[in-house]
Amino acid sequence: MEFFHEPKIDWMGKKWYFIGVSMPLLVAGLISIAIHRWLVYGIDFRSGTVVTVKFAQQPNLDAVRHGLDEQKLRGATVQQVFDPIQGAASHEFIISLDLQNMNAANALDAGKQAISKSLEGLYGTGPAGKIDFNNANAQTIADHLESSDPLHVASKGAETAGKAYTDFAAALVKFRNDPPHGGLIKDFKELNAVPGVTPAVLAALGNDFYLSSYAVRNTQIVGPKVGGDLRRQALYVTLAGLGAMLVYIWYRFELIYGIAAVIATFHDVLITLGIFSLLNKEITLTVIAALLTLVGYSMNDTIVVFDRIRENVRLNRRENILTLVNRSINQTLSRTILTSGLTFLAVLSLYLFGGEVIHGFALVLVVGVIIGTYSSIAIASPVLVAWQRRLGPGQASARKSQVLERETAGTRR
Numbered sequence: 001m002e003f004f005h006e007p008k009i010d011w012m013g014k015k016w017y018f019i020g021v022s023m024p025l026l027v028a029g030l031i032s033i034a035i036h037r038w039l040v041y042g043i044d045f046r047s048g049t050v051v052t053v054k055f056a057q058q059p060n061l062d063a064v065r066h067g068l069d070e071q072k073l074r075g076a077t078v079q080q081v082f083d084p085i086q087g088a089a090s091h092e093f094i095i096s097l098d099l100q101n102m103n104a105a106n107a108l109d110a111g112k113q114a115i116s117k118s119l120e121g122l123y124g125t126g127p128a129g130k131i132d133f134n135n136a137n138a139q140t141i142a143d144h145l146e147s148s149d150p151l152h153v154a155s156k157g158a159e160t161a162g163k164a165y166t167d168f169a170a171a172l173v174k175f176r177n178d179p180p181h182g183g184l185i186k187d188f189k190e191l192n193a194v195p196g197v198t199p200a201v202l203a204a205l206g207n208d209f210y211l212s213s214y215a216v217r218n219t220q221i222v223g224p225k226v227g228g229d230l231r232r233q234a235l236y237v238t239l240a241g242l243g244a245m246l247v248y249i250w251y252r253f254e255l256i257y258g259i260a261a262v263i264a265t266f267h268d269v270l271i272t273l274g275i276f277s278l279l280n281k282e283i284t285l286t287v288i289a290a291l292l293t294l295v296g297y298s299m300n301d302t303i304v305v306f307d308r309i310r311e312n313v314r315l316n317r318r319e320n321i322l323t324l325v326n327r328s329i330n331q332t333l334s335r336t337i338l339t340s341g342l343t344f345l346a347v348l349s350l351y352l353f354g355g356e357v358i359h360g361f362a363l364v365l366v367v368g369v370i371i372g373t374y375s376s377i378a379i380a381s382p383v384l385v386a387w388q389r390r391l392g393p394g395q396a397s398a399r400k401s402q403v404l405e406r407e408t409a410g411t412r413r
Contacts, residue, residue, distance in 0.1 A: 007330045011377055012322050012385055018378030022267060029274010036277055042284035042360075043220075045231045048098045050220040051115050052081070054183050055091040056213040064093075067118035073097055077282075092182070092217070112219045119214055126210035133209035134176070134184055135216055142169035144208040150200035168196060183215035234288045238269070241292060245299050253306060256387045261302045264380035268298045268371045275367055281360055290364035297343070298372030301336065302380045308332050309384070321388045325381050340373040 033039060043050050061078055068076045081092040095115055116135070126132060131140060145151075146165040153161045175194045177183050188205050191197050242262050249258035269291060276283065308328040316324060347369060351362035 007333055009326070009330055009333075011326050011329045012382060015378065015382040015385075018374075018382070022271070022375075022379065025271050025274065026267070029271060029277055032274060032277040036280075039273060039277060039283050040280060041231070042282035042287075043096045043098075045234070045283065045285075048096060048221075049112060051095045051097075051112050051216060052218040053093050053095060053115070053119070054215045054217050055093070056184055056186060058091055059093070059214075063122055064095075064118075067122045068095070068115070070121065071114040071118045073114055073118070112216065116216060123213055126212065130208060130210045132212045133188075133205065134212050134214070136209065138166070138169040138173045141172060141205075141209075142166045145169060145201070145204055148204040148207070150198065150204040151196070171195070172197075177217075183217045184213075185211055187211070230285070234285075238288070238291060238295065241295050242266070245295075249303065249306075253310060256384060257306050260380045260383035260387070261299055261306070263383055264302055264375040265295055265298050267375050267379050268294060268368060271371050272364055272367050276360075276363075279363075281363065284360055286358060286361040287364055290361040290368070294364060294368030294372060297368060298375060301340070301372055302376040304335065305329060305332055305376050305381060306384075309381075321385055325385055329377055329381060336373060336376070340369055344369045 064078060065076070068078075076098075077094075077096045079094045079096075081094060097115070131144070133141070142162075142165040145168065146154075146161055149161070151164060151168065153164045156164075171194055172191060175181070175191065176185050181190070185191065188202050188211070191202065191205070242265060245265075246258040246262050249261050272291065272294060273283075276287070281287075305328060308331055309325055312319075312324045312328050344366070347362055347365035350358060351366050354362050
């Protein structure tokens with residue numbers, strides 16, 4: 001499929017226009033990074049606590065944030081989780097806290113406790129003396145059931161009764177946490193579906209517990225050392241990927257091809273990070289995964305253009321490098337538009353409809369597809385042309401001959 005039939009666009013003649021687009025984006029991004037004193041890291045790379053909370057109904061986010069502020073948790077982020085099946089109807093949110101914002105810096109679970117207190121202040125603590133069943137653990141439930149003995153197993157001995165209620169409480173918690181409840185029981189009668197539940201059990205639970213309209217589903221804690229290690233590892237992985245690609249292209253093509261491709265990829269990554277800084281978006285592990293995807297996508301698009309340049313060099317040894325590069329880009333233009341266009345539509349759909357959890361991942365890909373496609377033409381190719389011109393006609397011709405000899409030898413083998 002071709003969008004253009006033998007286009008004759010002078011891409012290299014417009015290189016200064018391309019540079020005029022890239023430089024302001026790079027400078028603006030770097031200035032923003034400098035103003036923010038580096039990038040804005042997510043909890044994955046900072047030290048802090050991530051708590052997942054499920055609500056019975058859509059909460060008032062302003063009230064939730066106000067409750068967090070009252071617990072001296074200013075700067076906490078609240079993000080809604082969009083379930084693939086239920087969407088926003090799942091009423092599940094992620095609350096992220098910085099470690100330095102916690103009341104007890106030495107206790108890593110202080111964030112969870114502070115969030116629970118803020119939600120209790122917002123939704124109430126229930127009747128005096130009763131425990132919240134939706135946020136109680138299995139051991140707490142087992143202890144209370146054992147004291148009231150609704151299953152009438154105390155006569156069999158303390159050890160037997162303790163094991164029976166421990167297993168029974170675990171079954172109740174599993175039923176509460178599994179779909180479709182997802183950690184939130186609205187009526188104790190729902191527990192009738194659990195084997196062994198009797199009216200006496202429901203009465204015992206009603207006496208000792210109440211049902212809140214929220215449940216703390218999960219807590220993840222990232223310490224300062226782990227956050228620092230993750231930042232270093234993310235940097236090392238990105239640089240290692242670029243280095244490996246440089247070596248491959250050096251072996252498969254020529255060193256300058258690899259250098260040009262890596263420069264173009266650095267260009268893509270820096271512009272993407274700059275846009276994240278300008279938009280004040282957090283860098284998380286999913287964003288790093290997207291950046292590595294961007295590195296691979298941009299490099300692949302560049303290699304397609306370079307492969308066509310190499311073919312044209314083989315067929316036209318004496319032709320000017322500018323003409324060869326322009327022709328190569330024009331010959332691959334339809335393929336570039338088709339593949340990049342379809343990829344862009346897919347990642348744009350992820351960005352618009354994928355929800356808050358993958359918002360950063362999708363944003364990197366949306367920006368990356370555009371910048372990566374653009375850099376293959378506007379950055380990598382001009383670097384290659386500039387190098388060949390610097391060598392001069394004689395050395396450039398010798399380089400072409402070396403490449404051809406290497407290709408011929410490889411074909412013979």
